[in-house]
Amino acid sequence: MKAAYLENGQIHVGDAADPEPKTGQVLVRTHRCALCASDAHFFCSGPHVVEMSKKFGGPYASVDLSQPIIMGHEFVGEIVDYGPGSRRPLKTGTRVTSVPIMRQGGQTGIIGYGAGLPGGFGEYMLLDEDFLMEIPIELDDDQAALIEPLAVGLEHARAGAPQPGEVPLVVGCGAIGLGVIAGLKLKGIGPIVAADFDAGRRELALKMGAEIAIDPRERSPYEPLPEIGGRRVNLVYENVGKPGMLNQIITSLPFGGRIVVGGFCLEPEEIYVAAAQSKRLRINFAAGEEPQDMELAMRSIADGRVDVRPWLGACIGLDGVGDALVKMNDPASAVRTVVDPRT
Incomplete structure (x- = not known):
């Protein structure tokens, strides 16, 4: 062949x-x-x-x-x-x-x-x-x-155990981040905040269902957001995989926040553990998709819920x-x- x-x-x-x-x-x-x-x-x-x-x-x-x-x-x-x-x-x-x-x-x-x-x-x-x-x-x-890349994002969204009334932040809007947004939308979770340096990716995030798309160079997505009545994000999906990103999220999240790490970081990551401990943060490392995620991805594309x-x-x-x-x-x-x- x-x-x-x-x-x-x-x-x-x-x-x-x-x-x-x-x-x-x-x-x-x-x-x-x-x-x-x-x-x-x-x-x-x-x-x-x-x-x-x-x-x-x-x-x-x-x-x-x-x-x-x-x-x-x-x-x-x-x-x-x-x-x-x-x-x-x-x-x-x-x-x-x-x-x-x-x-x-x-x-x-x-x-x-x-x-x-x-x-x-x-x-x-x-x-x-x-x-x-x-x-x-x-x-x-x-x-x-x-189907497969969407399924990975759906698995990551599921791994965060999002609850109604929470404000999730999706950091990095490549295929996996966009899939996370789709997964959150399918679960009825929102408002969804997205952050990416690239304008085109932020536009795609909005098309997938995010209510707010932020350029982190212009303002912090972790501060109170006036578009949603001054609320702050409490659940962060990290999809970048760059050294320093996890520690930045840890130092930025409020007390009781949760983090789902989906970014594929190939370098050692240094975090300040005391900051995460004092805020009682929970960190989950997401993995690849399972058959249930593939099935949901296929059905949601086929019936038009996810474009x-x-x-x-x-x-x-x-x-x-x-x-x-x-x-x-x-x-x-x-x-x-x-x-x-x-x-």
Whole structure:
């Protein structure tokens, strides 16, 4: 098959071995795969990510960077075949997506981060038949590729256990932050405050359902906000992943506040523990999505409750993957570029 793969710190396009499904595994032909910020992180800092996972524990400890890595975990594809002895829950030809996890055929790992688990930047993938989700006919491939990133934001929103009457703040309005806003809106929580340096991302935050979008260079989102009667935020979703951000939130929140950390910070983070203790703050580190979040994301896109079309940028072929990963660091770029490996 053709694939865009990471090798020696560079993205190459060429031939790769066709994956062969084992029992419980599904061979899928990829229709679309969106580029995620974690793909960009791994492209730029793969050795560091693997080293830190081995040292402190993490999902990338088993990644072998001496082998080509076919990334891509926000995907939609078509079932081609099953491994021998599989249950075959859906017919061949069915469009599907899945949480990017494999637990079948003697393999356990994250799809797109291992030599034996090629991701969506290749023509074919292996999925776990226990996690398959059939795509509704009303969803086109581009929208279906955004189910997974929306689901991550929904999980983060859920992790904060937001309650009616609270004022949440979403810091960082990339795909995950926008997904958090969507998740809060689905729960009827508000008013929602968003903060981002980029004007385009603040506009998207308002489209997703935030009532207030603030440029932190102009005013602090932690001060009493006149637009909502002088109330202050008490629940913060951090989606930036930069050193110093968590401590800034800790020192800015009022007594009894809560923090959900979803940003993927690759550097050590220093916090002043006494400040968090004296305010009785609660800090939760959010993780990836669960099947329930994927299901809600798919249903909410399909029935129109969440419109992810403003997230979409260009649809590119495999030859454009390397350049698109570099451009993801620019906040002016589209929230999601999608890849069609068939072109």
